Amino acid sequence: MKKLLLTFAVLVLLLGVVTTALAQSTRCGDGSAPDYGFTHSRDQEHWTRGWETYLSGKTVTEIDKVLDGLYNGNIVETVVLFMPASSVGNRVNCAVHYLRYMEMGRPSGPRQDNGYALLFVVEPDGSLDVHYGVGLGLPSMTAPHLTEINRMAEQAYDATKSYDDAVLIAVNELDTYARSLYEPISDSEYEKLISPEERSESAVQEQSQENQGMSPGAWLVVLVLVFLVLLVVLAIFLGGNSGGTYSSPGPSRSSPSTRTGSSSPTRSSPSRSGRGGGRSGRGN
DSSP states (O other): OHHHHHHHHHHHHHHHHHHHHHHHHTSBTSOOTTTTTOOSOSOBSSSEESOTTTOOHHHHHHHHHHHHHHHHTTSOEEEEEEEEGGGBSSHHHHHHHHHHHTTOSBSSSTTBTOEEEEEEEEOTTSOEEEEEEEETTOTTSOHHHHHHHHHHHHHHHHHHOOHHHHHHHHHHHHHHHHHHHOOOOOHHHHHHTSOHHHHHHHHHHHHHHHTOOOOHHHHHHHHHHHHHHHHHHHHHHHHHHTTOOOOOOOOOOOOOOOOTTOOOOOOOSOOBOOOSOOOEEEEO
16 A cells, blocks of 8 residues: 555655646747647637636627627727736737737738737736737837737726726727728628739648647647556556555546626637737737
8 A cells, every 4th residue: 555655655755746747838928839738729719818707798798789789890800818927928929829820811912911809817916917919910009009009908907996897898899990001801802802822822821720730839738648557557556566456537628717797708709710820920
C-alpha cells in the first residue's frame, strides 16, 4: 500500500508540473501560430465568447443583431471576447491572435481581411481593460478613434458597474464608426467584385491552412492526455497487485456559471464564424 501511495504522489506531482506548463503556454497573447493556444471551434452560436459570467442573454442577443448587420453588409466581421486577467498574457497580442485564430474577415475581394476583435479583460477588482485587433482591410479605421471606443467602454463600466452597458457602448460605437467609413455591399454584389486571380489565391491559402500541423500547445495537450491514460493504467495495475480495486470515475460535465437573472439567448440561424481571412495589421 505504501508503494502504491508513493507512486500516486509522484504521478500527481508530475501531472501538476505538466498542467502548469500547459496553462502558461496557452495564456491568450503568449501563444503562437497556427492556433495561438486556442482549441475551441471557430463556429460559434454568438459573436461573443466567454460572456456567461459577465453578460445577460439579452445583451448577447443585442450584440449579435448589431454585428450580424456589419457582417451581412460586408463592412466588418467582429468577434468579442471576455477573459479574466489571469488567462491573458500580452493583451494587445491576445486581441490580434484571437482575430487571426477566428479567421475573421473576407479572404479576398475589396474588403479582404476586414476582421475586428474586441477584447474585454476583466481585472481582479472587476474593472475592464479593453483592447482591439483590426484587420489589414480596414485602413480607414484609425487607431485614435478605435482606442477612444475602448476608453468609452471602460468609462461606462466605471460609471455603472455594468458589463452589459460597457460592451453595448463599444459595439454600437463601432457600428456607427464603421458605417461612416464603409458602405454596405450585399453578398451577391461582393462576389462579382472578386477577380478570378483572387479566387485562385484564396483557394491556395485555404489549402495551406488545412495542411498546417499542430502547434506546440496542441502537442502539449496530447502529451497530457497520454500521461493521464498511463496514470490510469498504472493505477489499475498497482491496485490489482495490492489486492485492492480501482474504479474509474464517470465523466462529469458542469455548465458555465451565469449571472443571476441572466438567460441564455436562443436562435435558429446558422452558427457564426469568420469567412477565412484573419490577417491583422495592428492592435491596441
